Amino acid sequence: xxxxxxxxxxxxxxxxxxxxxxxxxxxxxxxxxxxxxxxxxxxxxxxxxxxxxxxxxxxxxxxxxxxxxxxxxxxxxxxxxxxxxxxxxxxxxxxxxxxxxxxxxxxxxxxxxxxxxxxxxxxxxxxxxxxxxxxxxxxxxxxxxxxxxxxxxxxxxxxxxxxx
Amino acid sequence: xxxxxxxxxxxxxxxxxxxxxxxxxxxxxxxxxxxxxxxxxxxxxxxxxxxxxxxxxxxxxxxxxxxxxxxxxxxxxxxxxxxxxxxxxxxxxxxxxxxxxxxxxxxxxxxxxxxxxxxxxxxxxxxxxxxxxxxxxxxxxxxxxxxxxxxxxxxxxxxxxxxxxxxxxxxxxxxxxxxxxxxxxxxxxxxxxxxxxxxxxxxxxxxxxxxxxxxxxxxxxxxxxxxxxxxxxxxxxxxxxxxxxxxxxxxxxxxxxxxxxxxxxxxxxxxxxxxxxxxxxxxxxxxxxxxxxxxxxxxxxxxxxxxxxxxxxxxxxxxxxxxxxxxxxxxxxxxxxxxxxxxxxxxxxxxxxxxxxxxxxxxxxxxxxxxxxxxxxxxxxxxxxxxxxxxxxxxxxxxxxxxxxxxxxxxxxxxxxxxxxxxxxx
Amino acid sequence: xxxxxxxxxxxxxxxxxxxxxxxxxxxxxxxxxxxxxxxxxxxxxxxxxxxxxxxxxxxxxxxxxxxxxxxxxxxxxxxxxxxxxxxxxxxxxxxxxxxxxxxxxxxxxxxxxxxxxxxxxxxxxxxxxxxxxxxxxxxxxxxxxxxxxxxxxxxxxxxxxxxxxxxxxxxxxxxxxxxxxxxxxxxxxxxxxxxxxxxxxxxxxxxxxxxxxxxxxxxxxxxxxxxxxxxxxxxxxxxxxxxxxxxxxxxxxxxxxxxxxxxxxxxxxxxxxxxxxxxxxxxxxxxxxxxxxxxxxxxxxxxxxxxxxxxxxxx
Numbered sequence: 001x002x003x004x005x006x007x008x009x010x011x012x013x014x015x016x017x018x019x020x021x022x023x024x025x026x027x028x029x030x031x032x033x034x035x036x037x038x039x040x041x042x043x044x045x046x047x048x049x050x051x052x053x054x055x056x057x058x059x060x061x062x063x064x065x066x067x068x069x070x071x072x073x074x075x076x077x078x079x080x081x082x083x084x085x086x087x088x089x090x091x092x093x094x095x096x097x098x099x100x101x102x103x104x105x106x107x108x109x110x111x112x113x114x115x116x117x118x119x120x121x122x123x124x125x126x127x128x129x130x131x132x133x134x135x136x137x138x139x140x141x142x143x144x145x146x147x148x149x150x151x152x153x154x155x156x157x158x159x160x161x162x163x164x
Numbered sequence: 165x166x167x168x169x170x171x172x173x174x175x176x177x178x179x180x181x182x183x184x185x186x187x188x189x190x191x192x193x194x195x196x197x198x199x200x201x202x203x204x205x206x207x208x209x210x211x212x213x214x215x216x217x218x219x220x221x222x223x224x225x226x227x228x229x230x231x232x233x234x235x236x237x238x239x240x241x242x243x244x245x246x247x248x249x250x251x252x253x254x255x256x257x258x259x260x261x262x263x264x265x266x267x268x269x270x271x272x273x274x275x276x277x278x279x280x281x282x283x284x285x286x287x288x289x290x291x292x293x294x295x296x297x298x299x300x301x302x303x304x305x306x307x308x309x310x311x312x313x314x315x316x317x318x319x320x321x322x323x324x325x326x327x328x329x330x331x332x333x334x335x336x337x338x339x340x341x342x343x344x345x346x347x348x349x350x351x352x353x354x355x356x357x358x359x360x361x362x363x364x365x366x367x368x369x370x371x372x373x374x375x376x377x378x379x380x381x382x383x384x385x386x387x388x389x390x391x392x393x394x395x396x397x398x399x400x401x402x403x404x405x406x407x408x409x410x411x412x413x414x415x416x417x418x419x420x421x422x423x424x425x426x427x428x429x430x431x432x433x434x435x436x437x438x439x440x441x442x443x444x445x446x447x448x449x450x451x452x453x454x455x456x457x458x459x460x461x462x463x464x465x466x467x468x469x470x471x472x473x474x475x476x477x478x479x480x481x482x483x484x485x486x487x488x489x490x491x492x493x494x495x496x497x498x499x500x501x502x503x504x505x506x507x508x509x510x511x512x513x514x515x516x517x518x519x520x521x522x523x524x525x526x527x528x529x530x531x532x533x534x535x536x537x538x539x540x541x542x543x544x545x546x547x548x549x550x551x552x553x554x555x556x557x558x559x560x561x562x563x564x565x566x567x568x569x570x571x572x573x574x575x576x577x578x579x580x581x582x583x584x585x586x587x588x589x590x
Numbered sequence: 591x592x593x594x595x596x597x598x599x600x601x602x603x604x605x606x607x608x609x610x611x612x613x614x615x616x617x618x619x620x621x622x623x624x625x626x627x628x629x630x631x632x633x634x635x636x637x638x639x640x641x642x643x644x645x646x647x648x649x650x651x652x653x654x655x656x657x658x659x660x661x662x663x664x665x666x667x668x669x670x671x672x673x674x675x676x677x678x679x680x681x682x683x684x685x686x687x688x689x690x691x692x693x694x695x696x697x698x699x700x701x702x703x704x705x706x707x708x709x710x711x712x713x714x715x716x717x718x719x720x721x722x723x724x725x726x727x728x729x730x731x732x733x734x735x736x737x738x739x740x741x742x743x744x745x746x747x748x749x750x751x752x753x754x755x756x757x758x759x760x761x762x763x764x765x766x767x768x769x770x771x772x773x774x775x776x777x778x779x780x781x782x783x784x785x786x787x788x789x790x791x792x793x794x795x796x797x798x799x800x801x802x803x804x805x806x807x808x809x810x811x812x813x814x815x816x817x818x819x820x821x822x823x824x825x826x827x828x829x830x831x832x833x834x835x836x837x838x839x840x841x842x843x844x845x846x847x848x849x850x851x852x853x854x855x856x857x858x859x860x861x862x863x864x865x866x867x868x869x870x871x872x873x874x875x876x877x878x879x880x881x882x883x884x885x886x887x888x889x890x891x892x893x894x895x896x897x898x899x900x901x902x903x904x905x
Contacts, residue, residue, distance in 0.1 A: 055625060058637035058900070067601070067904030068639075070618060074625045077632070108634035360797035364609070366709040366733030366768060369796055435594055435717075436710030480688055482708030484731065 001139070006149060006157040009120050009136030010037065014044045016134055017087070017118070021045055026086045028052035030102050031073050033091030033149035036157065037120055041089060052077040059101035081110030087134075091149035093119040096130035121159065123147055165207050165582060166190045168200065172212025172543060176219060177516035178523075178532035187217055189539040192582035196535060208584075212543050215576055218515055220252025220283075220540035222522040222531045224420050225396065226471035226493055228285070230276065231269065232261025237473035237560040242493065243282035245559035247586035249494035250542030250575040251469075252283050253523070253530045258290040259317035265290035265301045267309040274310050282585050284540070286312045286526055288342060291330050295319040300330055303339055312526055313340040313394065318443055320348030328385050335391040340527070344396040345382055345403070346444065350374035355484045357399075357447040361430040367483060370445055372400040379403050383410050386417060394525055395419035397470060399444035401454035408463045418525050419463075421455050422470035423499035424490055424565065428452070432565060438479045438486035439565040442470075459517060460507050466522040467503075469496040473561020491561035497542070498550050498571030505572065511546070539582035548574040594716060601905040603721035605898050606712045607734035608775040616779055619897050620744050626893035626900075629666065639900045640669035643700040647673045648690075648715075649728070650706040655864065656728055659888070660703045663895035667903075669701075687711075688718050695719060701726065701899065709733035724902040732766050737898055738863055739772030741891040743780060745883055746818055748890065749859050753777070757784040759813055759854075760803075761844060762822030762871055763793045765833075769863045770822060771801070778802045788812035789844060792833040809844055813853040820861045821846050821872050829870075837870045847873040851881065859883045 026049050029038025035053045042051045055073040060066075088102060099117060106112060119132035123141045141147045146162045167189040174185045174197070188196040188204055195201050226246065229237040246254055256273075258264035264273065270287050277285035289311030293299040296319075303314055314334060321327050334341045351374040356362040358369025379395065383406065386393050398404065398421050407419050424442065429449045433440045440446060458464040472489030479486050496518060504514030523531030530540055549570040554562040578586035593610055597603040602615055629637055645664040647657050657673060664671045676690065685693075691702070701724045704712045709731030716725040729735040750756055758777055764770045764787045777785050778801075785803045787794065794805060806812030813819060829837045846860065860872075860882045868874050876882060 058625070058629070058639050063639055063904050068622065068900050072622050072625045074628045076628065104638070108636065109632055358796045360800040363795040363797050364771070364801065366731050366771060368732075371796070436713050438714075477686065480686070480714075482687075482706060482711040482714055482730075484708045484710070 003159045003161065004121060004137045004139055006120060006159045010040055010157060013118060013120070013134060013136055014041060017041065017045060021047060021087075023048045024085065025049070026052065026079055026084045027089060028054055028077065028086055028102075028106065029089045030098060031055045034089045036149060036151045037091050038089035040155075040157065041118070050078045052079065054102050054105055056098060056101040056105055059105045061097055061101065075105065077106075077109050081106060081112055084110070084112045086112045086115045087118050088115050089118045091120050092147050093117070093122045093130070093132050093135070094125060096126045096128035099130050100128055120149060121147060166204060167539070167579070167582060168204075168206035168209045169212050169217055169541070169543065170209060172215050172217035174217045174533070175512050175515055176533045177512040178520035179534050180512075181533075182510075182512050187533070187541070189541075189579070189582045193539050194533050194535050194537045210543065210577060214547070215543050215545050216511070218542050218544070219519040219531045219533050220542045220578060220580065221250050221496060221518045222526065223251045223254040223471070223493065223496055223518070224466055224468035224522045224525060225422075226251070226254040226256055226469055227259070227473065228256050228277075229473060230260065230273070236475050239276055239280060241558065241560045242471070242473065243277065243280050244586075245493045245557070246283040247578040247580065248558045248575060248588070249469075250497050250544055250578050251493055252540035252542065252578060252580045253286065253526070253528065254283055254493075255286045255288050255312060255526060257317040258288055258315055259295060259319065263290045263295045264288070264311070265293050265295070265306075267302075267305050270306060270309045270311055281580075281583075283580060284530070286310075286528065288313050288315045290314065291316050291341060292321070292326070297321045297323055297326060300333055303334060304337055307337065307339060312528070313342045315342035315396070316344070318344060320346055320351070322348055324381060327381070328389070331385050331389040331391040331393070335389045338392070340392040340394055342394045342396050343382055344444070345375050345378035345398075347374045347378040350377065355441065355445070355488075356433060357430045357445045359430060359448055361433060365433060365436065372402060372447060372451065375400045375444065376402045376406060379406055383415065383417070386415050390416070393417050397422050397425070397444055398455065398464065399425055399447050399451065401451045404454050404458035404463055408458070411463065418465045420466040420468050420522070420525070421459060421464055423467050423492060423496050424470070425452065425455055426459065426467065426499060426503045428565060433483075436483040437565060438481065438483050439490065439563055439567065441483055441486050441488045442490050443488045456503060456507060459503070460509055460513070465517070466525060467496070467500055467517045468522065469493050471559070471561075473559055474563045476562065479563050490564045491557060491559045492564070493559060494557055495552065495564065495566060495571065497544060497575065498573040499566075501546060501573040502571055539579055541577070541579040542575060543577040544573050544575045546573055548572075550574050594713060597721040597905060602901055603905055604716040604725040605736050605902065606716055606725065606727045608736045608739045608772050608779065609734070611779065613779050616740070616743070616776060619740055619894065619901060620747060622897035622901060623740075623744055623890070623893040626896040627890065629896070630889065630893055636666050636668055638668045640664065640667035640903050643669045643903060644698060645669045645671050645701045645703060645899070646694050646699040647671065648676065648694070648702050648704045649674065650676050650704070650711070651729070653705055653729070656705065659891050660726075660728060660895055663892050663899060666892070667896055667899055669899070688715075691715055691718060695723060699723060701902065703728050705729045707731055724905075726898060726902065729768055732768050733771065735768040735772050737891070737895050738769050739776040740898070741887060741894040742773050742820065742861060742863070743776045744890045744894050745861060745887050746859075748886070749883060750817055753780040753782045756782050756818065757786070757816040758782055758818040758820065759786045759788055759816045760820045760822065761788040761809065761812070761846065763824050763828060764789055764798060764822070765793045765795045766825070766828065767822050773820060774801050774803055786812050786816070790834070809850055810853045813850060816854045817858050818861065819846060819851065819854055819858055823863065823865065824867060824871050841870055845869070845871055845873060846876050848875050848879070851876055861887060864888070
């Protein structure tokens, strides 16, 4: 089955979210694909609050097996988390562990009023009770492959199937 | 016991012998060469085919750790190590506990060693009482009880006045004084050669001039007292130069180096390997190279093991806290052979440094195999290799920076006074 | 020779010295530290990386400052921290150093932070515990203080960005300084073209140039045009004796005062590993002045130590 068109999905999400966002809405993208997607959504939706970015390296549950990832990026949350309604953005929703780590990290910044998950693609195979409130498309991925979001020099988003 | 050693290559540096010839031993002495003496009926024949038949090695410094340090090693274990290494005569330094400053202690040591019937032990007496550097010992008395020379071992002498008087006193009787040149103030606190390696490792250093300054003082005193001085364990290139000049001048000085200094330098400290913690310290590669050349041209008369067994607990400490010293009796021959091969020296020249030369310095009839000489013999295989490992070392001291090395020269038989005291594995 | 700090996969298993470490490993530590600076600036200063792990501070040499920063760093990684101040003479009378280490390993210590008066102590302990337990050298004799070298490099990178064109001067008792040695190594690995050591001859170790530095005995000449000035602490026991005659004369010729600092570049930064001896190696006007980055060094120190622990803990 052909991969979904990332740009098209992005446009659909923008349409869906436009009726939901307010001047107080905060958006946080999970590095790296989620941050790219969030940058696009943040711009297109014209959100007032600056964009937050999370690197979940320090919250992953596979640290003891795989060690600390190389090239850890700094997390930046440039707004008060307490009492905030947050849109958490990731590119591909899979086992749910990345989102779990991101939520744990967000709670170390403060106590949000709510967190809603925005995902470009849901590939299923969840290992935790996590779901996306706003989702572009579902797409099954063959075993042993990784579905990733890529961004070219001109900022164009595209989904690709890479080997694990 | 009448022994016939056949098919061996006899190498006797003192008498200029290096040829295949059979050796005959009777009543503890060399009885003849080539063909058996009249009426000789061998009790045992040793086939030394492919082996070198040399005088038993004479080691100028081997610590036997008795009395006082029995937890590190005992006379039995170390004497067995000696004959396993082909060493048939050894001098032991006076730094036992208590130090060898009383005739009674010397007598006891000699009697204990003799009763073991292994290598011959020549005690070196303390130069000062308790080695404390304040009072002279009764050198004449100690000499009568068997001391061959007098020394401070590694204990520094602070008082130059005392050093002068000690040399004068010894010269009165013609006694040799053995000294390791080290200025105690310049060496204080140091544990490694003061150079780039010590700077990198952050180890307090002992500069080379701690040795040469003390050596200059000793040579100046020898000039006025005429004492027979033997300089122990030189480590610096400049020291070799100074000895060369002193000998040219006609001073009656001799000197030795430790076998491990022939091969290693401060680079071999690696990542703080306490097995490389020795005194004097391993110095630079340039120093090592000059020591090698000095031993080759005879400026340095002899090489010894400086055998110092140290228990593992005393080595398993941070470098600066670890006890210095390396086990060496069983490595003296292999390390000498390795050096001689690398320096492309004829075997007799190399073997002289561990046989006839140290015997001359000790002033004993050893280190050679003329007819009538004591039958102290070392028969070794120059083509076999000895793997240095705790299991292959007989000494209780397994502390050596050469662990894991494969060194040339496996001793097959060691004879002392014509009796086989060591028979190696085939 | 096999680098005892790296495991079979080439990952950092111990941090014993900066000497001989691949550049990538050092840059990785500094980059990771940047993320941790962010963590230390937010409300919840913890991350769960080392939760359930035990970090044992084995200090054979007293140091409340360094021990505290390691403790803070470990706790911010959610590790359990146990402090052992072992009086060296007690160890000599009683338990063998390696027996102490074995006992602690039996109590499931995951990481040892070791400070010892003898050079090579951390290496010895690392050799003994193997790569599964991690050893961080918090200072061994004169030899190395790698986390200090890293936080100094981090500080310089923060203010000066690129090591490629930098001039760095290290002033004071180089002979006894593990801080100086570690800093010199990391500066060389990161490609600093001009590293100078400044001090009297009595405080210079033998062959120090071989470490990759230029020696200056005149402070004003040595500071000419430098971008970074690192002042070393002068221990009081060194101040009168065979090495130096007095603190006053040392301050006059080698103490950092505003007028000596004027020889450096106008935007040069001033660093000090602490604790400072005001009026002996550094004048208060400079220590509290606009070029001093001494306090930020402390903050960066916690982030750097968090980075080191988290990288070791995952290998």
